[in-house]
Amino acid sequence: MLSVVGHCFDCDPTLTFDVEIVQRRQTLQRWFQAFLQGRWFRGSNRRWWAGIIEAGFAAALFLAGVTLLVVNLTLSIIDRSPNDSTLYFVIYVLISITLISVGLAWIARLLWHVGVSAERRGAIAAQANELEILNELRQARDDLPTVPRDRRLPVAGQVFPFRMSPSPRNLWGLISSVLFSIIALCLCTILVLICAKSFGFGGTWVNQLEQLSERISPRKLPIPSRPWPAVALLAALIPATGWSIYHFFRQLIKLAGIGPTSIELSNYPLLPGQTYQMFISQTGRVRLQVLDVDLICQEEVTYNQGTDIRTEKAIVFEQRLLRRRGVSLESGKPFETQIELQIPQAAMHSFSSTNNRVQWKIVITAKAKNWPRLRRTFTITVHPGADPAVGKHEVAAAVS
Amino acid sequence: MTKSNPFSTRFVRPGGIPYIGLEPDEVCELAKRFIGCQMRGQIVGRHGAGKSTLTFPLAQAINNQLQEMGLAQGLDVRRIVIDSSKSIRDSTNWQPTDHTFKKLLVVDGIERLSRWHRLAMLSNLRSRSIGVLVTTHQEILELPVLIQLRPDVKTLMRLVERLAPTTIGQPGFKSHELEQLMESHNGNIRECLMALYDVYETL
Amino acid sequence: MQDPLIEIHLESDREQFAPSDFLSGEFWVRLKREHEIQALEYSVIWITEGKGEEDIGVHYFQRRNRTALVSDALSQPQRFSTVLPASPLTYEGMILKIRWCVRVRIFLSGGREVTKDREFDLGHCSIPEIDLKEQDDLPRNSE
Numbered sequence: 166m167l168s169v170v171g172h173c174f175d176c177d178p179t180l181t182f183d184v185e186i187v188q189r190r191q192t193l194q195r196w197f198q199a200f201l202q203g204r205w206f207r208g209s210n211r212r213w214w215a216g217i218i219e220a221g222f223a224a225a226l227f228l229a230g231v232t233l234l235v236v237n238l239t240l241s242i243i244d245r246s247p248n249d250s251t252l253y254f255v256i257y258v259l260i261s262i263t264l265i266s267v268g269l270a271w272i273a274r275l276l277w278h279v280g281v282s283a284e285r286r287g288a289i290a291a292q293a294n295e296l297e298i299l300n301e302l303r304q305a306r307d308d309l310p311t312v313p314r315d316r317r318l319p320v321a322g323q324v325f326p327f328r329m330s331p332s333p334r335n336l337w338g339l340i341s342s343v344l345f346s347i348i349a350l351c352l353c354t355i356l357v358l359i360c361a362k363s364f365g366f367g368g369t370w371v372n373q374l375e376q377l378s379e380r381i382s383p384r385k386l387p388i389p390s391r392p393w394p395a396v397a398l399l400a401a402l403i404p405a406t407g408w409s410i411y412h413f414f415r416q417l418i419k420l421a422g423i424g425p426t427s428i429e430l431s432n433y434p435l436l437p438g439q440t441y442q443m444f445i446s447q448t449g450r451v452r453l454q455v456l457d458v459d460l461i462c463q464e465e466v467t468y469n470q471g472t473d474i475r476t477e478k479a480i481v482f483e484q485r486l487l488r489r490r491g492v493s494l495e496s497g498k499p500f501e502t503q504i505e506l507q508i509p510q511a512a513m514h515s516f517s518s519t520n521n522r523v524q525w526k527i528v529i530t531a532k533a534k535n536w537p538r539l540r541r542t543f544t545i546t547v548h549p550g551a552d553p554a555v556g557k558h559e560v561a562a563a564v565s
Numbered sequence: 566m567t568k569s570n571p572f573s574t575r576f577v578r579p580g581g582i583p584y585i586g587l588e589p590d591e592v593c594e595l596a597k598r599f600i601g602c603q604m605r606g607q608i609v610g611r612h613g614a615g616k617s618t619l620t621f622p623l624a625q626a627i628n629n630q631l632q633e634m635g636l637a638q639g640l641d642v643r644r645i646v647i648d649s650s651k652s653i654r655d656s657t658n659w660q661p662t663d664h665t666f667k668k669l670l671v672v673d674g675i676e677r678l679s680r681w682h683r684l685a686m687l688s689n690l691r692s693r694s695i696g697v698l699v700t701t702h703q704e705i706l707e708l709p710v711l712i713q714l715r716p717d718v719k720t721l722m723r724l725v726e727r728l729a730p731t732t733i734g735q736p737g738f739k740s741h742e743l744e745q746l747m748e749s750h751n752g753n754i755r756e757c758l759m760a761l762y763d764v765y766e767t768l
Numbered sequence: 769m770q771d772p773l774i775e776i777h778l779e780s781d782r783e784q785f786a787p788s789d790f791l792s793g794e795f796w797v798r799l800k801r802e803h804e805i806q807a808l809e810y811s812v813i814w815i816t817e818g819k820g821e822e823d824i825g826v827h828y829f830q831r832r833n834r835t836a837l838v839s840d841a842l843s844q845p846q847r848f849s850t851v852l853p854a855s856p857l858t859y860e861g862m863i864l865k866i867r868w869c870v871r872v873r874i875f876l877s878g879g880r881e882v883t884k885d886r887e888f889d890l891g892h893c894s895i896p897e898i899d900l901k902e903q904d905d906l907p908r909n910s911e
Contacts, residue, residue: 310855310856311855464818469578469821470613470755477863481861509896512896513859514857520821520823548855566887570818573865575815
């Protein structure tokens with residue numbers, strides 16, 4: 166590459182510039198691709214730290230941006246002198262927004278990247294024959310009073326005809342913890358600044374911030390000399406903020422490290438006494454110490470205790486379908502396996518009435534070192550034994 | 566055929582289970598007292614003491630007493646449970662009915678309402694000549710106390726004898742075990758019966 | 769006052785039925801002179817039992833008011849029949865049980881009610897044995 170640059174420089178000076186640009190573009194492209202594909206942190210023994218560092222760095226960038234923005238805005242409101250330029254203010258706001266944007270983009274990339282394999286399969290699922298199977302399933306439920314309908318109907322799978330709806334990833338949990346962290350952090354930052362200013366702490370950095378804000382502030386808000394309520398509130402808020410940030414990190418790391426789980430079944434709905442083939446796929450980028458797949462039947466009832474309503478659950482059947490130790494999950498290479506699933510002969514079908522329920526579930530649990538425990542649940546429907554709709558589904562599956 | 570568990574909720578819920586703590590004569594006396602207090606009164610007791618259960622035979626006794634005294638041809642009873650939603654408007658919105666029938670509102674868990682809410686409701690019921698029988702964990706000032714319930718292990722034993730006479734003396738149903746059960750559930754009869762459901766399943 | 773007697777019989781004294789089976793039978797109501805009947809209901813229902821609140825599902829229901837009851841109609845057995853549904857099946861669980869029955873309820877003057885149930889099984893489901901296996905690296909797995 167150097168020789169090319171030298172040669173080009175000799176013959177046409179402008180070309181060097183162009184070539185350099187191309188080189189930079191290529192480098193940037195490689196860097197960006199590596200970033201998108203998560204190649205920076207490849208290597209089996211470093212995956213855990215890679216996940217932690219990457220998620221932590223992304224979250225830290227985001228939170229730093231939020232803090233900077235809040236500090237800037239707070240100081241500009243607390244102390245503003247009308248005659249100074251708004252240049253510094255604008256610069257700080259831009260830096261904050263950049264940090265927040267990069268942090269958010271990184272978090273989004275982490276979440277997207279881990280789940281890429283399952284998403285690909287999700288795209289395959291959008292096939293024409295899907296509608297036919299779904300209509301069959303809808304019709305079947307009408308013939309079976311008290312057998313609950315699936316909240317989300319299965320779609321066509323890649324290995325087997327019925328792909329169960331993946332258990333939802335706790336994105337709302339992440340969003341709520343982000344929002345809570347932001348609010349707590351904002352309040353905390355504002356209170357720290359108010360307290361530091363009123364007590365004369367902070368030394369140079371507060372003074373510098375004050376000087377800075379004096380240049381750009383058009384008005385002043387009066388701050389009491391000793392704001393004890395603010396101090397008390399701050400004391401209560403610091404642990405809450407710390408906890409919310411810890412919770413946010415935990416949620417993010419969990420989502421970034423262990424991706425979606427998907428299962429596919431050879432036939433659906435299930436019938437007592439029948440054996441089925443099941444395909445399991447788990448994406449992510451951690452090394453799981455142990456991965457368990459269990460079939461569970463659970464009774465759930467609600468009753469009134471005086472003026473309270475209580476719910477009680479009892480697991481009446483539990484069968485381990487698979488236990489696998491040392492499962493290595495890598496980006497783009499999910500753990501995949503096929504196992505057999507049998508519903509016991511005299512087992513109760515899925516049932517739901519106002520206060521009572523029988524539910525069948527496939528529960529996938531996994532444990533990785535220094536990682537929050539994974540538990541994914543797929544609610545499956547078991548029909549009563551003599552189900553006239555079975556034949557129809559088998560035909561539909563064969564057609565698909 | 567399915568084997569019934571006598572401690573199922575359908576058998577032990579208020580209205581489905583007899584009230585064991587009082588003799589019929591005592592319930593009658595309570596009904597007379599309630600009518601004497603202008604059809605207003607409260608039953609006080611902790612969780613699972615049998616307050617709601619007592620309202621059923623008491624309402625029946627009030628009905629009988631009103632008929633015997635010639636005060637009414639019958640009793641129109643409505644029940645509301647004050648839960649977190651605290652929706653009482655629909656239940657108290659009586660349509661005009663036969664005036665020969667007295668109206669009675671049974672309110673379960675009135676202590677959950679705020680004092681102002683309680684006062685508003687009680688004054689509304691009084692202005693419409695509707696009787697009110699309430700259950701509460703703590704005594705409230707607005708209504709006369711009819712009875713304070715304090716169930717003991719004997720009440721539980723009599724109840725078990727009534728619900729499942731064959732179980733007495735069997736593992737889990739011996740008197741000292743019932744005493745322990747009562748102690749561990751702080752005298753909450755309802756929770757004891759729930760625990761006995763599980764014990765019965767193992768027999 | 770003595771309660772009226774109600775007797776319910778299922779055809780062939782059958783107790784076990786399968787989904788979509790034909791259920792038929794008859795019932796008698798033996799009234800005393802002092803009994804004044806207001807209405808009569810007969811139904812085929814399922815009931816939940818256990819720790820939860822009771823849920824009832826009505827599969828078949830008939831009601832006859834006093835005006836519809838001919839004076840000596842109840843001296844004859846009353847027949848009923850229905851095709852049973854596919855679910856829910858009779859279940860004997862841990863904290864939940866589901867029972868099927870034919871229920872006859874008569875309403876007497878003065879607000880009194882008398883009810884009689886005749887149970888039967890629609891299929892029969894029970895709790896399978898708990899089988900918590902420790903299976904490491906099953907040979908049938910194909911990765």
